[in-house]
Amino acid sequence: MKVVVVESPAKAKTINKYLGRDYEVLASFGHIRDLPAKDGSVDPEADFSMIWEIDSRSTKHVAEIARAVKGADTLILATDPDREGEAISWHVLDTLQKKRALKDVKVERVTFNAITKESVQKAMAQPRQIDQALVDAYLARRALDYLVGFTLSPVLWRKLPGSRSAGRVQSVALRLVCDREREIETFVPREYWSLVATLATQDGAQFEARLVGADGKKITRLDIGTGEEAEAFKRDLDIASFNVAKVEAKPAKRHPQPPFTTSTLQQEASRKLGMAPAQTMRIAQRLYEGTEIGGETVGLITYMRTDGVDMDPSAVQGARRVIGREYGEAYVPGVPRKYATKAKNAQEAHEAVRPTDLARLPGQVARYLDAEQTRLYELIWKRTIASQMESAELERTTVDIAAKVGPRVLDLRATGQVVKFDGFLTLYQEGRDDEEDEDAKRLPPMSADDPLSRKRIAANQHFTEPPPRYSEASLVKRMEELGIGRPSTYASVLQVLKDREYVAIEKKRLVAQDKGRIVTAFLEAFFKRYVEYDFTADLEAQLDRISNHEIDWKQVLRDFWQDFSAAVGETKDLRTTQVLDALNDYLGPHIFPPREDGGNPRACPSCADGILSLKIGRYGSFIGCSNYPECRYTRQLSAPADGDGEGGQPGTRILGTDPQSGLEVSVRDGRFGPFVQLGEQQEGGEKPKRSSIPKGTSPGDVDLEMALGLLSLPREVAKHPETGEPIMAGIGRYGPYVQHKRTYANIGRDDEILSIGANRAIDLIVTKETQGPGRRGGGDPGRELGKDPESEKPIVVKSGRYGPYVTDGKTNATLPKGLEAEGIDLEKAIELIRAKQASKGGAKGGKAAGKKTASKAATSKASASKASASKASAAKEKKPAAKKSAAKSKAASKPAASKTTKAKATKTGSNSAEAGSGEGA
The missing domain is CATH 1.10.290.10 (Topoisomerase I, domain 4)
Known part of the structure; x- marks a missing residue:
């Protein structure tokens, strides 16, 4: 019998069919072990020794593999054909060797690029040994990520309360997004003008030509910088005579793009499919x-x-x-x-x-x-x-036109393009982020010296625009160009940035959030080298050299750790004022933009001589006045929105006037997020009416109509079919809801609050009422994902009061933030349910253990008091014995202190577990 280990149960089932009865194919369910989420899992003092711990959910899978191997003659490790796959095979092999489960068992490693019968059988005929160089590259990467996450993240927590974590690749990717935000904020628009003539041939066919030269000199895009210059050219073109100076037609080819890599697949799926x-x-x-x-x-x-x-x-x-x-x-x-x-x-x-x-x-x-x-x-x-089709054949035509005004000659140009043979374009054209159409229009037939008639002349004003924010596709492309991270990790890096709320998606673009900008500013100020693009790319190159057997992986770690630990040590002596001064300088254009009246952008609007500055509080960062506590002016970190100075407070955008009350309607920043407000707070009067902006809606997208709708909440949307009493819709602590008497039902989608109709509202309330109290998820039957291979119970994903969750009928596990119900699969659902079951079991075990420990401690205490008398008498008879006892006591106290310290480190480490796990940390 031969035992084959693959990564997923779906793959195991398929491959078992291909190989037949002489093989038993088992799944490792991904990585079976990892570095424990606590301090000391990688020890630089012990030449980077690493402690590995079998994941609780993997214990059963490892036991099953060990059981199968004991009765087999060959173990075939068939995990994925990359570094992670090689590492999983190494972990399985190392674990089985430590369990002494491989006596007289032959070990082979095979890889296949596709799960087809031919590919699998071909791979089985070509076994090899585990590639230790690939494993070493994995170990180096894992150690680097751990050391950065578990060393840098606590520095952030101490110096920047509210920050969550920093990671080796995550921090550099975040810097890309934040740098682009700074470019946009500091961008100064430049005015320029273009002149476009609409001309016609003798046959009456019209086309457009642009001004490109005058009096023998070229005119580039930004050369005409004022309306006066443009108007002068327009006056000349209005009276000029036009004729064709030259026509040039050149053949051209457009070649197809290569087939997908991981990176280009992610980019195109984002652009074309919105994934x-x-x-x-x-x-x-x-x-x-x-x-x-x-x-x-x-x-x-x-x-x-x-x-x-x-x-x-x-x-x-x-x-x-x-x-x-x-x-x-x-x-x-x-x-x-x-x-x-x-x-x-x-x-x-x-x-x-x-x-x-x-x-x-x-x-x-x-x-x-x-x-x-x-x-x-x-x-x-x-x-x-x-990618294997014929190239597209094009014809690109350029027509140069002379416009004569007396002795003066102005040069215009028209371009066109014709597809002679579509080739691969008949099937596929690569998506573009800028939505620009590369194909020029077809030009009418023309020859040199043909006269042209003028139809109209247009002088158009333009302003240069800042670079666009990154989309997920363009950020992946940029990271790949710079050599930051690896394509297989880009998805997890981006997900971590969103989960940490360092970036947000608005109109399909990545927008740096204040929390992310603070982290980037701190790292650039005090750890600049470690967020530099070249440094990170060079580290990736070293990992590649390790995998190519060129350099020693531990030497790479030694070189990195020597400088990095020194840099971390220097931050211990940083004073809060030093940190704040550095952040104020770096974030100045964002938090203190220039004022229209030319005044000091940091002047406090509430008191005469106060200066605004970044402050760090228990729950994060905010802007406050230097005259605190006399002046208690504060606002959120983000700069005031457009429209400030029109009677509103900083962070306020006036939308218009409520037609019923005549009061101003505004969007504002609040302690708990953005909201809309009707009117202003009057001294001694009631608070103005306010309403939260639904989660997922950008404050910049709120207009007057939406704001009035939100301020009308709660609103009646229907009458209950049995009682005839109103069903109300509103936004509460847990998001949008509908309510009938004391029955509340979550709407589910935040953006439905203003559009929900009577039928849907009645359906939600009736479903909630028929479900009865205490049952989670209401009447939602859910979507069955499949059956648990162990219990044979159906696994279902449902919508619940607190969001989507998966259940096997007994254990409910809420989906983590960022994972939608539509995207969950059976394997992930089982993983979540197992984790929930394990956490429940751990809690019970902890409680029992606590009682047992307390009982044991009481017994020890009683024993200790009995022994104290005999020790005292012994001390009187023989003084050296007392000295020896004191020495023992001192020695015994050391491990206890160490244990306490380690417990604290573990508590701290648990918060940075995600920070130290993988490149996305």
């Missing part, structure tokens, strides 16, 4: 593990964590056959295309992400997949097929 990188990888994982088609479970795409753009020769030939059959031989290039990766520091060059069988058209597999899987599979299939 976040984490969502893309989750769906791709399911496509890789496969689905049942024609009675057989097959993997639909190759491994999705790769930097490679090459394809297996058989796949290339398969693509060419599909192209010829589906699109015609004209679309098949004479020679197959070969691609080389351009990514900086590309690691293990696996095959590109592609369908395992290119003859499996998207329309044929759609009925076996859900909607998201179908869309992603179609994207991957189209990109792969297009």
Whole structure:
């Protein structure tokens, strides 16, 4: 019997079918162990020795693998073909060796790029040993991430209350977003003008031409900087005569892009399908593990964590056959295309992400997949097929036009483009972030010296614009260009930034939040080297050199730790004023923008001589006056919104006037978040009416109509069908709700509060009333994900009062923030339920242990009092014995103190557990 270990149960089931009865395929369920979330798991003083701990949910899986191996002749480690996969195999092997479960058992390592019968059988015929260099690269990366997370995060907690964590790659990615925000804030628009002439040929065909020169000199985009200059050119063009000076038509080709890597897949899925990188990888994982088609479970795409753009020769030939059959031989290039990766520091060059069988058209597999899987599979299939198609053939035409005004000649130019043969464009065109259309319009036929007639002349004013904020796709692209992190980690890095609330998504763009900007400012001020792009990229290059057997992994750690620990040590003596001064300087354009009246942007608006400054409180950062406590002016960190100075307070944006009361309606920043307000607070009067802005709605998107709707809450939306009493809708502590008497039901979606209708409101209330008290989730039947392989109980995802959760009918586990009900799969659901079960068991065990310990302590105390008399008499008879006893007592007290210290460190470490786990920390 041969035991095969893979990572996921879905993969195990499929591979078992391929291999037959002589094999038992078991799943490790990902990593079986990790560094404990406490101080000391990596010890630089002991040459970076690492303590590994088996995850509580993995104990059963490890025991099952150990049981199976004891009766086997061969253990085959078949985890994923990358560093993490190699590391999982190493962890499994090391754990089994320590359990002495591998006596007389042969160990082999195999990898396959796709879960198909052919790929799996081919891999089994070509076993190898674990690649220790890849494992060393993993160990170095894991140690680096741990040391940065568990060393830097406590510094943040001490110096910046309210900050959550810092990580090796996370901090640099955050800096990219914050740097872009600073560019936008400090950007100074520049005025420029363009002149466009609408002209017509003798046949009456119209086209547009732009002014590009005058009197033999070129005019570039920003050269005409004032309206006066533009008007002078317009006057000349209004009286000029036009004729064609030159027509030039050049053939051009546009070549297809290579098939997907992890990074380009995430970028295109974001641009074309609106999927976040984490969502893309989750769906791709399911496509890789496969689905049942024609009675057989097959993997639909190759491994999705790769930097490679090459394809297996058989796949290339398969693509060419599909192209010829589906699109015609004209679309098949004479020679197959070969691609080389351009990514900086590309690691293990696996095959590109592609369908395992290119003859499996998207329309044929759609009925076996859900909607998201179908869309992603179609994207991957189209990109792969297009990468082997013929280039598009274009004709680009440039027409130079002379405009004569007496002796003066002005130069205009018109450009056009014609697609002569669409080639790969018939199937696929890469998405773009800037939504700019690359294809110029077709120009009418013209020849040199043809006269042209003027239809109109337009002088258009423009202003240069700041660089756009990063989308998730463009940030991934930029990180890859700089060599920061690895494509397989980009999704987790972005997710951590969102979970920590360092960034937010607004209109599909990443917006740096105050919390994230404070962290970045602190790191740039006091740990600048460690958030530099080149430093981080160089560290990644060193990890690649480790995996290539070029350098020793522990030497990399020694070099890093020597400087890093010294930098951390220097921050211990930092005074709060030093930190605040550095943050005030760095964040000045954000928190103290220039005033329109030219006054001091840091002058307190509430008192005569106060100066505003960044303050750090128990719950985070805010802006306060230097004259505190005499002046108690405070506001949130963000600079006042546009419209301040119109009678509102800082942080206020006036939306308009309520037509009923005549009072001003405004959006404001509050201690608990943004809100809308009607009117102003009058001295000695009642507080003005206010309403919270629903979660997920940007304050900048709130207009007068929405604000009035929010201020009308709670509002009646229906009458109860039985009692006839009103059903009200409002926003409460737990979000939007509907209410009938004492029955409350969460609406679920925050943006529904203003649009919810009578039918939906009645349905929610009636469902809640029929469910009865004490039951979670109401009448939502949920969506069944599958059955628990251990208990055979159905696992269901439901909507509950506090958000979506998964349940096996007995244990309920709330979905973590950022994970939507639509995106949960069976494996993740089981993991959450197991974790909840483990936490319940731990709590009970802790309580029992506590009682036992207390009882034991009482017994010890009684014994100690009995022994004290005999010790005292012994001390009288023999003084040296007392000395010896004191020495023993002193020695005994040391471990106790150490234990207490370690307990405190563990408590601190638990808060930074996420900070030290993985590159996304």
